Amino acid sequence: SQQGEEDPQALSIQEGENATMNCSYKTSINNLQWYRQNSGRGLVHLILIRSNEREKHSGRLRVTLDTSKKSSSLLITASRAADTASYFCATDAGGNKLVFGAGTILRVKS
Amino acid sequence: NAGVTQTPKFRVLKTGQSMTLLCAQDMNHEYMYWYRQDPGMGLRLIHYSVGEGTTAKGEVPDGYNVSRLKKQNFLLGLESAAPSQTSVYFCASRSGNSYNEQFFGPGTRLTVL
Numbered sequence: 001s002q003q004g005e006e007d008p009q010a011l012s013i014q015e016g017e018n019a020t021m022n023c024s025y026k027t028s029i030n031n032l033q034w035y036r037q038n039s040g041r042g043l044v045h046l047i048l049i050r051s052n053e054r055e056k057h058s059g060r061l062r063v064t065l066d067t068s069k070k071s072s073s074l075l076i077t078a079s080r081a082a083d084t085a086s087y088f089c090a091t092d093a094g095g096n097k098l099v100f101g102a103g104t105i106l107r108v109k110s
Numbered sequence: 111n112a113g114v115t116q117t118p119k120f121r122v123l124k125t126g127q128s129m130t131l132l133c134a135q136d137m138n139h140e141y142m143y144w145y146r147q148d149p150g151m152g153l154r155l156i157h158y159s160v161g162e163g164t165t166a167k168g169e170v171p172d173g174y175n176v177s178r179l180k181k182q183n184f185l186l187g188l189e190s191a192a193p194s195q196t197s198v199y200f201c202a203s204r205s206g207n208s209y210n211e212q213f214f215g216p217g218t219r220l221t222v223l
Contacts, residue, residue, distance in 0.1 A: 031209055042114075042200055042214035043153070050209070088152060092210045096141060096160050097168065102152040 006089060010105040019076040021104040023089030024069075030092045032065055032072050037086045037103070046074075046087075081110040112136055114215035116201050122221045123191045131186040131218050133201030139213070140206035142184035144168075144176060146197040147217075153200065159184055191222045 007022045023032070031050045035043040049056045049065045049072065056063045062075040076083055086105050090098040117132045133142065140161050145153040145168075155168030159178040173195060175187045184203075188195060198219050202212040 033211065040217075042216045043202075043212075044214070045211045048209055048211060096210075097143070097155055097158055098210060098212065099155075099169075100145075100153040102150060 006087070006101045006104045008104060009102070010107070012107045012109065013079055015079060015081055015108055015110045017079055019079050019083070019106055019108070021074045021087055021089075021106070023072045023074070023101055025072075025089075025091045025101075026070065027091075027093050029067075030094060032063075033090045033092070033098065034061075034063060034072075034074050035088045035090060035100075037088065039085070043088065076106075079106075079108045081108050084108045114201055114203055114213050116199075116215040116218050118218060119216070120219045122223065123188075124223050125192060127191050128187070128189050129191065129220075130188075131199055131201075131220075133184045133186070133203075133215060134182055135184075135201075135203040135213070136182065137203060137205070137213065138181070139203035140181075141204045142178065143202040143204075143212065144174070144184065144186045145200045145202065146170065146195075147200060148197050156186065156199075191220075193222050196220060196222045 033048045034046045037043045047058045049063050060077045065072045086103045088103045090100045114135045143158040144156040154170050157176040159165050162181040165176045177185045198217050200217050201215040204212045
């Protein structure tokens with residue numbers, strides 16, 4: 001069964017708007033990661049947040065982690081058409097492997 | 111530096127046929143993974159390897175076998191393909207020194223008729 005569950009399943013916004021995606025998980029984790037997948041391509045790592053961190057920034061990306069609620073959010077600010085992709089959260093609960101959620105499909109309209 | 115490569119990119123099989131998917135990485139990574147991706151289900155781990163000569167089962171290992179004879183290669187085998195194995199297969203690798211950030215290949219689209 002999947003550890004992470006993303007919400008919403010799909011999101012459509014206008015260029016320049018912010019996009020927020022949420023991820024919930026079930027067990028204690030070492031870290032949580034976000035990946036992007038463009039249509040027909042492999043996944044690309046975006047950002048990693050450790051269990052003892054609450055917020056992390058990378059360019060236009062902001063990730064938060066609330067371990068008490070077992071949830072994380074990914075915010076993309078000032079979105080661009082090139083941000084159109086699927087976004088996945090993945091949890092590292094140990095055991096040398098990640099467990100991926102089902103993903104959020106983001107469409108940015110220009 | 112090619113990163114992670116997968117061969118072939120596309121394949122159509124008939125039920126009962128066998129095939130091997132090849133994953134190669136040139137980053138000297140210790141860990142390698144095989145996933146399958148089905149619509150609406152994200153990625154599910156099939157098998158993985160924590161080093162040359164080692165393999166372990168993931169979430170959905172049935173119907174697949176793997177081998178890691180060389181550090182840079184990870185092979186995924188289907189001995190008798192079934193329509194339920196129609197999927198997109200991704201290979202990934204990571205360094206033993208990282209916080210488990212994985213690098214992915216471009217995928218293999220497999221259809222079993």
